[in-house]
Amino acid sequence: MALAAALSGSQLSQIALRRSPAVLSVSVQSWPFSNILSASVAIPSIATSIPGFLSDIWEGILRAVPKKKTSHMKKRHRQLAGKALKDSKQYLALHSIDEAHTTDIFALAVTQTQILTGSGENSIKIYSATEEGFPIAQILSDAHKVGCHHISTDRSTGTRAVSVGFGGEVRIWKYEEGKWQDDGAFDVGSKKKTGEIWAVSLSSDGKFVAGTTHDGRVNVWDLASREKIREFETKGSFGMSVDVSPDGRFIASGHESGAIYLFSTATSRLLHSLPGLIKPVRAVKFSPGSTLLAAAGDARIISLYDSTSGEQIANLSGHAAWITDLDWNHSGQYVLSGSLDGKVKVWDIERRTCVATHGESEKGLWCVKWQPKGETSVQRQKAERFVTVGSNKAVAIYREATGG
Numbered sequence: 018m019a020l021a022a023a024l025s026g027s028q029l030s031q032i033a034l035r036r037s038p039a040v041l042s043v044s045v046q047s048w049p050f051s052n053i054l055s056a057s058v059a060i061p062s063i064a065t066s067i068p069g070f071l072s073d074i075w076e077g078i079l080r081a082v083p084k085k086k087t088s089h090m091k092k093r094h095r096q097l098a099g100k101a102l103k104d105s106k107q108y109l110a111l112h113s114i115d116e117a118h119t120t121d122i123f124a125l126a127v128t129q130t131q132i133l134t135g136s137g138e139n140s141i142k143i144y145s146a147t148e149e150g151f152p153i154a155q156i157l158s159d160a161h162k163v164g165c166h167h168i169s170t171d172r173s174t175g176t177r178a179v180s181v182g183f184g185g186e187v188r189i190w191k192y193e194e195g196k197w198q199d200d201g202a203f204d205v206g207s208k209k210k211t212g213e214i215w216a217v218s219l220s221s222d223g224k225f226v227a228g229t230t231h232d233g234r235v236n237v238w239d240l241a242s243r244e245k246i247r248e249f250e251t252k253g254s255f256g257m258s259v260d261v262s263p264d265g266r267f268i269a270s271g272h273e274s275g276a277i278y279l280f281s282t283a284t285s286r287l288l289h290s291l292p293g294l295i296k297p298v299r300a301v302k303f304s305p306g307s308t309l310l311a312a313a314g315d316a317r318i319i320s321l322y323d324s325t326s327g328e329q330i331a332n333l334s335g336h337a338a339w340i341t342d343l344d345w346n347h348s349g350q351y352v353l354s355g356s357l358d359g360k361v362k363v364w365d366i367e368r369r370t371c372v373a374t375h376g377e378s379e380k381g382l383w384c385v386k387w388q389p390k391g392e393t394s395v396q397r398q399k400a401e402r403f404v405t406v407g408s409n410k411a412v413a414i415y416r417e418a419t420g421g
């Protein structure tokens with residue numbers, strides 16, 4: 018592999034784990050990765066075993082003990098068992114594509130019919146989500162010379178995609194006649210501009226893309242003209258995550274400082290600087306109705322905000338390590354979260370509780386995504402699926418236990 022001569026998978030993991038201005042400031046001068054991993058910015062490897070998170074204590078179980086202690090406790094245990102069953106939701110491990118890549122898989126995007134993955138390899142791999150065994154449908158060779166860390170697809174048609182490589186290049190793809198085809202690139206300047214785009218989010222209609230930068234800006238490009246049409250300024254902290262709301266009205270960005278910003282696309286102004294997280298924010302995601310924003314990162318909690326008022330309305334906790342990705346299901350009822358603790362969790366937003374946890378590996382997860390459903394009534398009735406990728410180099414697919 019071309020990557021092997023340039024950079025090992027563990028080194029890329031460290032770069033993706035850090036995602037800091039210190040790393041990118043080195044890359045501004047030159048991009049040999051050995052420089053980035055010098056003693057001054059070297060990052061400890063991710064621990065393969067992270068202590069489990071203490072479970073929440075059920076309050077009041079034995080607060081008042083009546084005379085018939087045994088019968089009371091049996092009754093309470095039955096009640097709690099019933100509550101646990103009521104609050105849970107079953108998902109089955111449907112399939113695992115082992116050794117899908119030779120390095121950590123950092124990037125994941127999904128359409129109704131396909132799964133797109135990017136890693137420290139120079140190729141993007143595409144798997145069929147409609148065929149048994151999830152076979153490879155296509156390989157985009159030499160997409161990114163030193164690997165890919167972000168891929169985003171449009172929500173509406175799944176026919177446009179944008180990918181970003183560790184070398185700073187941004188590639189555009191279109192799906193035509195059953196294949197993904199190269200559709201050019203964004204000009205983000207000379208190699209001194211490495212880090213001009215880090216995280217990316219393609220709008221639902223596929224017409225524009227938002228990207229964060231190493232110095233905290235949020236840029237917006239028109240996909241047709243390839244021109245930068247907006248630039249939002251923040252307080253200069255590295256932009257680690259970004260999302261465009263499904264209705265196109267808002268753009269949210271998460272930063273290394275813990276800051277979260279919410280912008281209006283109509284006025285090109287900052288609407289809210291959101292409170293609540295003081296550590297790096299690795300994921301921001303709008304609900305399908307664009308009314309809520311979920312954000313998470315190194316604080317190990319998921320914060321929920323009202324998109325209009327900016328009010329923080331809830332915190333969800335349960336992961337034992339940094340949360341790396343978030344995604345909403347099609348109805349907005351559930352949020353999916355992935356973490357470096359190796360666990361993927363499903364959260365019921367109305368009840369503010371975790372209803373499912375999966376984790377076949379102690380190795381960290383980098384990305385998690387719900388598989389989009391179609392628009393017909395038959396497609397809507399099908400069982401939901403979600404996909405996870407990470408340090409174990411595998412693509413794991415899970416299926417809702419109910420549904421067709």
